[in-house]
Amino acid sequence: MKLLEALMTGLTQGAMVALVALGYTMVYGVLKLINFAHSEVFMMGAYIGLFAILGLGGAGNPVIAGVAGTVIAMIGSSLIGITVERVAYRPLRGRGKGALTRITPLVTALGVSVLLQNLAQLLFSARFRPYPQLFTGTLHLPVVGGLSTSRAFILVASIVIMVGLELLVQRTWFGKAMRALSTNEEAARLMGIRTSRVIAMTFALGSSLAAIGAVLFCLDQSQAYPTMGVVIGTRAFVAAVLGGIGNIKGAMLGGLLIGVLGEMVKLTDYSGGVDVLVFVVLIVVLLLRPAGLLGTSRVEKV
Amino acid sequence: MRTAHPTRPRRTSADGKPLLSLEDVQVSYGGIKALRGVSLEVRSGEIVAMIGANGAGKTTTLKTVMRLLPLSHGTITYAGEMVSGLGPEELVSRGVSLVPEGRAIFPNLTVRENLEVGAYLHKDAKTMRETIEDVTALFPRLGERMKQEGGTLSGGEQQMLAIGRAMMARPELLLLDEPSLGIAPKLVQQIFAAIRRIAEAGVTILLVEQNTRLALQVSHRAYVLRTGEIALSGSSAELAANQEVQAAYLGG
Ligand SMILES: Nc1ncnc2c1ncn2[C@@H]1O[C@H](COP(=O)(O)OP(=O)(O)OP(=O)(O)O)[C@@H](O)[C@H]1O
Ligand SMILES: [Mg+2]
Numbered sequence: 001m002k003l004l005e006a007l008m009t010g011l012t013q014g015a016m017v018a019l020v021a022l023g024y025t026m027v028y029g030v031l032k033l034i035n036f037a038h039s040e041v042f043m044m045g046a047y048i049g050l051f052a053i054l055g056l057g058g059a060g061n062p063v064i065a066g067v068a069g070t071v072i073a074m075i076g077s078s079l080i081g082i083t084v085e086r087v088a089y090r091p092l093r094g095r096g097k098g099a100l101t102r103i104t105p106l107v108t109a110l111g112v113s114v115l116l117q118n119l120a121q122l123l124f125s126a127r128f129r130p131y132p133q134l135f136t137g138t139l140h141l142p143v144v145g146g147l148s149t150s151r152a153f154i155l156v157a158s159i160v161i162m163v164g165l166e167l168l169v170q171r172t173w174f175g176k177a178m179r180a181l182s183t184n185e186e187a188a189r190l191m192g193i194r195t196s197r198v199i200a201m202t203f204a205l206g207s208s209l210a211a212i213g214a215v216l217f218c219l220d221q222s223q224a225y226p227t228m229g230v231v232i233g234t235r236a237f238v239a240a241v242l243g244g245i246g247n248i249k250g251a252m253l254g255g256l257l258i259g260v261l262g263e264m265v266k267l268t269d270y271s272g273g274v275d276v277l278v279f280v281v282l283i284v285v286l287l288l289r290p291a292g293l294l295g296t297s298r299v300e301k302v
Numbered sequence: 303m304r305t306a307h308p309t310r311p312r313r314t315s316a317d318g319k320p321l322l323s324l325e326d327v328q329v330s331y332g333g334i335k336a337l338r339g340v341s342l343e344v345r346s347g348e349i350v351a352m353i354g355a356n357g358a359g360k361t362t363t364l365k366t367v368m369r370l371l372p373l374s375h376g377t378i379t380y381a382g383e384m385v386s387g388l389g390p391e392e393l394v395s396r397g398v399s400l401v402p403e404g405r406a407i408f409p410n411l412t413v414r415e416n417l418e419v420g421a422y423l424h425k426d427a428k429t430m431r432e433t434i435e436d437v438t439a440l441f442p443r444l445g446e447r448m449k450q451e452g453g454t455l456s457g458g459e460q461q462m463l464a465i466g467r468a469m470m471a472r473p474e475l476l477l478l479d480e481p482s483l484g485i486a487p488k489l490v491q492q493i494f495a496a497i498r499r500i501a502e503a504g505v506t507i508l509l510v511e512q513n514t515r516l517a518l519q520v521s522h523r524a525y526v527l528r529t530g531e532i533a534l535s536g537s538s539a540e541l542a543a544n545q546e547v548q549a550a551y552l553g554g
Contacts, residue, residue: 173425180408180419186370187406192394192423192471296410 014259023206039233045211081207244295409453420470
């Protein structure tokens with residue numbers, strides 16, 4: 001039973017990590033850039049969600065505060081994500097030569113990440129802020145046993161969102177444009193796709209998912225703090241690479257795997273070594289499959 | 303095949319003015335001049351070929367027309383309007399489509415999705431269905447492989463897909479960059495037959511081809527590009543009889 005409980009907890013943790021990992025992977029897909037600022041967009045989402053939920057009545061008004069607070073966090077994070085792209089990445093696009101075309105935006109991304117983190121310390125102070133508890137009680141499920149209501153909710157919500165995302169990517173014009181842009185930017189422009197707009201929408205979508213992940217994470221962990229992006233951001237980034245960066249299903253799989261793995265480790269005597277193990281797994285997978293679990297390094301036919 | 307665009311007004315081909323014209327267009331990559339002042343025009347209903355050796359600037363010319371490359375000098379006019387300052391999306395919406403060199407299909411999208419993305423600017427479901435019907439009538443092989451990923455097609459089939467995808471935008475002017483490149487002779491025949499049918503349906507064509515013989519057979523007029531400049535131009539029959547062209551490009 002302990003094993004099953006750990007599995008459920010792991011899936012919950014993993015689903016949140018996956019929501020954040022999706023932002024890394026989608027932005028990488030369209031820009032071939034690791035958006036290091038993404039972890040800070042996640043953190044900002046947590047704070048915006050916190051203030052919005054408190055402002056809307058917090059635990060006294062859980063449904064409305066929870067839903068509206070999350071939506072506000074999504075909007076806020078999207079605006080931050082779009083601004084970062086606009087101000088820090090877009091001016092660099094198509095500039096520079098050779099290796100610099102890839103390294104310059106990478107350094108900029110790191111810079112923006114540090115900037116946002118410091119900004120958060122200034123605005124919100126470094127202290128841990130308690131998150132209102134919107135869920136109480138425990139569900140008693142057959143087979144699995146006890147599962148807190150908040151975790152059950154997190155798991156279900158994350159899965160619904162991921163299925164929705166998959167439909168969005170497969171079925172809608174935006175999804176097709178994003179996939180086309182990810183494989184060949186010039187060809188996408190030849191189809192009439194306004195690539196700047198698709199890139200901005202990708203940042204908005206990734207940031208919104210990070211905001212949902214942030215609110216769910218805080219509901220689970222009961223607190224928000226300025227460096228929270230580093231912890232979860234790193235795991236999410238590893239998840240994205242593990243699954244195959246640029247691959248949406250890969251990010252989901254990578255997130256879930258990391259979550260489950262982490263909880264399994266906690267059952268052993270080495271519970272402090274979760275992050276170490278995560279990196280070991282990453283290295284082993286990349287040695288065996290350099291493109292990640294679901295990634296393909298496609299060779300184009302000539 | 304239906305080529306009328308659902309929203310764009312149909313131009314009459316008899317108005318005498320060129321559909322596309324380039325005037326003294328110059329383009330550089332870094333410091334290196336690839337086009338040194340190219341002037342050419344394409345009239346409605348024509349098939350115009352552009353031939354020239356490797357590196358002459360043929361691809362650069364087409365990409366510049368499509369507004370994928372900035373020009374350092376000169377103007378491009380399409381249907382009487384200056385388009386030099388616009389972006390590729392704007393050119394596509396005005397009726398110009400490019401089938402790029404090396405095809406550039408989307409390998410991880412299915413054949414159907416590749417075609418759908420080609421109709422990105424007019425997402426009307428009925429038009430799209432009809433245009434897909436037309437494209438699969440033109441290339442029955444594509445119709446048999448709609449669910450297959452683009453990357454799994456043979457080279458010749460990928461070229462068919464690239465042309466079909468460009469036709470999905472219902473262009474008025476189709477730019478083709480080396481459609482025969484690296485393709486088995488039998489499929490080249492099929493592809494050129496399709497190009498003829500597209501032209502018969504009223505689409506104006508600017509064709510870049512390494513296979514000079516074929517290019518001069520299918521086109522009305524042609525330009526010879528040499529190191530970024532137009533070296534010769536004239537009717538295709540004239541050029542095919544020209545000794546210089548025969549020596550340099552027809553191997554005899
Ligand atoms: N991205 C680029 N950067 C620098 N120089 C380039 C680039 N693309 C093309 N060139 C140069 O510009 C010139 C014209 O190239 P272009 O591709 O237009 O030739 P082409 O006539 O299409 O040749 P081919 O028949 O080989 O396709 C060549 O000298 C080429 O080396
Ligand atoms: Mg070329």
